Amino acid sequence: MYDLSGKVAVITGAASGMGRAAAILFAQQGAHVVLADLNAAGGEETAAEASRAGPKCVFQRTDVSQEADVASMVGRAVSEFGKLDILFNNAGIGGAVGPLENIAVEDWDRTQAVCLRGVFLGIKHAIGPMRANGKGAIVSTASTAGIDGYSGLHAYCAAKAGVVNLTRSAALQLACDFIRVNCIAPGGVSTPIVWNGTANRDAVEGMLLNAQPLPQVGQPIDIANAALFLASDAAQFITGHTLVVDGGATAGALVTAPKRGGQPTGYGAQRTFAGPSYELG
Numbered sequence: 001m002y003d004l005s006g007k008v009a010v011i012t013g014a015a016s017g018m019g020r021a022a023a024i025l026f027a028q029q030g031a032h033v034v035l036a037d038l039n040a041a042g043g044e045e046t047a048a049e050a051s052r053a054g055p056k057c058v059f060q061r062t063d064v065s066q067e068a069d070v071a072s073m074v075g076r077a078v079s080e081f082g083k084l085d086i087l088f089n090n091a092g093i094g095g096a097v098g099p100l101e102n103i104a105v106e107d108w109d110r111t112q113a114v115c116l117r118g119v120f121l122g123i124k125h126a127i128g129p130m131r132a133n134g135k136g137a138i139v140s141t142a143s144t145a146g147i148d149g150y151s152g153l154h155a156y157c158a159a160k161a162g163v164v165n166l167t168r169s170a171a172l173q174l175a176c177d178f179i180r181v182n183c184i185a186p187g188g189v190s191t192p193i194v195w196n197g198t199a200n201r202d203a204v205e206g207m208l209l210n211a212q213p214l215p216q217v218g219q220p221i222d223i224a225n226a227a228l229f230l231a232s233d234a235a236q237f238i239t240g241h242t243l244v245v246d247g248g249a250t251a252g253a254l255v256t257a258p259k260r261g262g263q264p265t266g267y268g269a270q271r272t273f274a275g276p277s278y279e280l281g
């Protein structure tokens with residue numbers, strides 16, 4: 001159902017985390033992948049692993065904030081493998097962090113340049129080859145921080161909200177060309193971007209375990225699986241959509257403290273029906 005045999009994909013941010021997992025998964029499903037990243041060592045290593053998992057995959061050093069780099073990245077897919085079917089705009093950084101009044105303009109701009117301009121440039125340069133191909137699938141990595149506000153992540157929130165709505169406007173324009181445009185909004189996922197140094201991995205994973213209703217740590221493969229679905233023909237009637245993959249974090253507020261396999265505690269534990277408040281005493 002999620003077979004990508006014969007397809008050609010470009011994945012940005014493919015040297016690490018979600019992009020790395022997606023590159024290997026897409027190759028396992030039969031796609032040639034152009035892996036794009038600033039990190040040449042990680043990108044080359046991942047391209048070799050993806051090639052062992054499936055058809056030939058190549059690394060292209062790319063800064064997604066630079067238009068010439070993005071044009072070359074897309075051009076590599078066409079020159080190396082003859083066409084472009086799938087673009088996964090996934091590269092990102094945490095960017096400017098901290099109180100609004102302390103954010104330097106250049107840090108704000110760099111955050112937007114990587115997280116939002118990079119997605120715009122990817123879509124812009126994918127259109128030509130995808131039109132020539134008769135169809136295409138574009139998937140971008142937004143974030144739950146593009147849906148909800150996160151104090152201290154202002155620039156990132158603004159950029160990711162931009163990705164969510166650019167996805168919609170691009171989907172509207174490109175639907176007539178059978179180019180689908182969707183994005184994924186991950187919640188907390190265990191990757192180097194959140195470890196902030198590998199020494200912190202265990203501590204961060206301990207925090208992520210309790211960061212959402214599902215009592216498990218979000219992993220790169222969870223996002224790669226969502227990207228595979230949206231990129232595949234199984235999603236042929238889906239466009240303009242933001243697929244939230246967050247273990248239920250944005251589903252709503254937990255008014256009872258859940259106990260696995262047991263009874264809830266807190267509000268709702270003592271009674272099964274809440275009537276008029278004057279009866280509650």
Ligand SMILES: NC(=O)c1ccc[n+]([C@@H]2O[C@H](COP(=O)([O-])OP(=O)(O)OC[C@H]3O[C@@H](n4cnc5c(N)ncnc54)[C@H](O)[C@@H]3O)[C@@H](O)[C@H]2O)c1
Nearest residue numbers: 013016017018037038063064091092143186188189191193
């Ligand atoms: N990990 C999370 O909890 C989480 C949650 C929501 C969204 N995201 C988003 O997921 C995406 C993937 O991040 P990840 O968690 O796998 O982190 P990661 O750091 O493991 O991977 C991000 C990759 O992007 C690359 N990159 C950064 N700037 C680049 C640039 N200018 N040009 C090209 N490549 C660049 C990095 O080198 C890295 O390989 C990002 O867009 C991130 O914002 C992550």
